[in-house]
Amino acid sequence: xxxxxIYISLSTFQFEKTSNNLIHSIYTSLSIPIHLSLxxxxxxxxxxxxxxxMVSSDMPSKSQxxxxxxxxKIPSQFRASESSPAASDSACSAYEHYLRLPELxxxxxxxxxxxxxxxxxxxxxxxxxxxxxxxxxTVLSDPRPYANRREWxxxxxxxxxxxxQLVALLCEDEVDDGETRGTAPIVDLxxxxxxxxxxxxxxxxxxxxxxxxxxxxxSEASLLPRLATWHTSEDVAQKILYSIECEMRRCPxxxxxxxxxxxxxxxxEYDLVCKPLELHSLKKSPAExxxxxxxxNQTLYTTHQILESWIYVSQQLLRRIGERIESKEFERASSDxxxxxxxxxxxxxxxxxxxxxxxDDFLRLKNQLSIKASSESEAFCFRSRGLIDIxxxxxxxKHKVPYILDVEVDPKGGPRIQEAAMKLYRKKAxxxxxxxxxxxxxxxxxxxxxxxxxxxLVVMVxxxxxxxxxxxxxxxxxxxxxxxxxxxPTYFPSLDAAKTFLGDCWSHEHKHNSPERRTQGKK
Numbered sequence: 001x002x003x004x005x006i007y008i009s010l011s012t013f014q015f016e017k018t019s020n021n022l023i024h025s026i027y028t029s030l031s032i033p034i035h036l037s038l039x040x041x042x043x044x045x046x047x048x049x050x051x052x053x054m055v056s057s058d059m060p061s062k063s064q065x066x067x068x069x070x071x072x073k074i075p076s077q078f079r080a081s082e083s084s085p086a087a088s089d090s091a092c093s094a095y096e097h098y099l100r101l102p103e104l105x106x107x108x109x110x111x112x113x114x115x116x117x118x119x120x121x122x123x124x125x126x127x128x129x130x131x132x133x134x135x136x137x138t139v140l141s142d143p144r145p146y147a148n149r150r151e152w153x154x155x156x157x158x159x160x161x162x163x164x165q166l167v168a169l170l171c172e173d174e175v176d177d178g179e180t181r182g183t184a185p186i187v188d189l190x191x192x193x194x195x196x197x198x199x200x201x202x203x204x205x206x207x208x209x210x211x212x213x214x215x216x217x218x219s220e221a222s223l224l225p226r227l228a229t230w231h232t233s234e235d236v237a238q239k240i241l242y243s244i245e246c247e248m249r250r251c252p253x254x255x256x257x258x259x260x261x262x263x264x265x266x267x268x269e270y271d272l273v274c275k276p277l278e279l280h281s282l283k284k285s286p287a288e289x290x291x292x293x294x295x296x297n298q299t300l301y302t303t304h305q306i307l308e309s310w311i312y313v314s315q316q317l318l319r320r321i322g323e324r325i326e327s328k329e330f331e332r333a334s335s336d337x338x339x340x341x342x343x344x345x346x347x348x349x350x351x352x353x354x355x356x357x358x359x360d361d362f363l364r365l366k367n368q369l370s371i372k373a374s375s376e377s378e379a380f381c382f383r384s385r386g387l388i389d390i391x392x393x394x395x396x397x398k399h400k401v402p403y404i405l406d407v408e409v410d411p412k413g414g415p416r417i418q419e420a421a422m423k424l425y426r427k428k429a430x431x432x433x434x435x436x437x438x439x440x441x442x443x444x445x446x447x448x449x450x451x452x453x454x455x456x457l458v459v460m461v462x463x464x465x466x467x468x469x470x471x472x473x474x475x476x477x478x479x480x481x482x483x484x485x486x487x488x489p490t491y492f493p494s495l496d497a498a499k500t501f502l503g504d505c506w507s508h509e510h511k512h513n514s515p516e517r518r519t520q521g522k523k
Contacts, residue, residue, distance in 0.1 A: 054313050081374060085481035087383045087512050095383035099304050099370070108312050116183045118174045119273070120316045126255075126274045127172060128309035129163045132156060133223040133240075134283060135302045140232050143297055148356055153236055155353060159306075161243045162346050166313075166339065171251040173335055185273060186266040217267050218258040221276035221476065225258045299353075307350045314343045317394040320330040325400050326412045331432040337439030340394070344446035348453050351381075355463045359386040362461065379482050381454055391485070394447050397440050398491040404433055421498035442494055448486040455482045 032479050081097045086092065096102065108124040139152040174180045228237035244259040256267030284302040324333035354362075366372075366388065371380065377504055381387055402409050406419040490496045 086388045124312045168247040185269040188266045219270045221271045316389045334435040341442045341446045348450045417494035418498045452486040
């Protein structure tokens with residue numbers, strides 16, 4: 001028979017863990033709707049308001065004769081691995097030494113402004129942006145005639161814009177939070193009356209309508225103003241400056257990097273916050289002492305410094321998300337979750353820069369640095385302890401769902417969380433909770449998309465043998481740590497089940513109230 005629905009009775013498995021993997025495998029193989037909400041430990045149907053609508057009298061008799069119990073053994077490969085995919089300690093330490101991460105972390109975590117709560121977020125974000133400026137200089141100074149400068153310029157412009165957007169969102173969030181509003185270290189240039197300090201950054205003075213005097217100050221330590229004066233990079237720098245002007249429009253201050261600042265807003269103390277001179281003192285990797293004579297070394301090094309900077313920002317965001325959920329600031333937590341989703345997308349955009357590296361030079365560099373996976377399941381990205389940490393923390397957000405819904409997990413595995421989610425979706429009484437739950441699932445989607453795209457990236461850059469795709473013909477390659485991440489079932493089975501059930505409720509209600517149904521009823 002080809003039933004419309006399959007009702008599954010489980011007597012030995014817990015709903016939240018094993019049964020979800022079973023349903024995933026059945027759904028994949030049969031390609032039919034599976035209703036997780038109708039699963040119970042005792043074998044009885046769950047009594048929900050929508051049950052009567054779900055089991056329609058119009059259902060074929062064959063489907064009712066279909067066995068209501070499926071005694072299937074769950075394959076071991078469908079059980080998601082809980083073990084950490086991190087590489088060996090020696091590989092992780094070598095990676096950190098190559099990028100000079102201990103020195104970078106000191107810059108990220110330094111506290112210069114005790115009253116500014118957003119410092120731990122904005123400082124590493126601005127430092128990643130500053131490294132991006134240095135990257136522009138590196139690429140445009142590359143003497144190799146075969147380097148793809150045109151595409152590099154476009155990619156780095158796009159990457160800078162993506163980072164500026166995130167910086168602007170962090171600044172906007174600062175304004176919305178009463179505890180952080182007005183705590184950023186800024187200089188109100190309009191109050192200086194046009195009198196410029198003899199030390200500090202360069203500045204321009206002009207008058208707006210009336211007698212208002214505006215002073216536009218430009219950072220002296222940042223590389224961006226210098227790029228704007230170099231004919232080779234002038235167009236790139238100007239585009240970035242206009243991006244700053246546009247993206248910071250809703251913020252109470254601007255960055256002070258030479259952007260037009262047409263509204264005459266206060267400037268952030270960029271040089272004091274970002275510390276460009278200290279940051280650029282780390283521009284050379286330890287590997288340069290090996291006389292590699294390979295220009296892709298600087299490209300690889302700079303790419304991963306930007307990557308690790310945003311990983312650190314993500315760690316700080318995850319910490320704040322947990323704090324805001326615990327204090328029931330669900331709307332603010334939702335805003336942070338959407339920011340985290342954007343950072344996962346940004347990490348994928350940064351990783352894609354590897355595609356522009358020259359294949360021969362990069363593979364030669366890979367051998368010069370002795371970069372090689374030490375096991376069948378080890379991926380290169382797992383040498384980043386920070387990436388492993390934000391992956392785990394992003395997954396662990398699933399444990400916040402019962403608290404958000406204000407219900408306790410049923411120890412017997414019942415659909416208590418799912419029912420609460422359905423009521424929330426239908427009644428819309430706590431819309432800020434809906435926003436937060438949607439954002440949590442968006443994080444899961446972005447995380448899995450990152451690892452899927454990374455697996456394809458490794459194939460493109462290093463070849464399929466290095467990517468360990470010899471198992472590619474197996475439908476689910478659970479021996480591969482990357483595949484385990486993006487192929488494992490949803491982190492939020494109760495939310496998934498609630499939406500599935502709710503969608504079918506609406507479908508049956510639509511069919512019941514359709515003109516065709518009413519016409520048949522009159523006959």
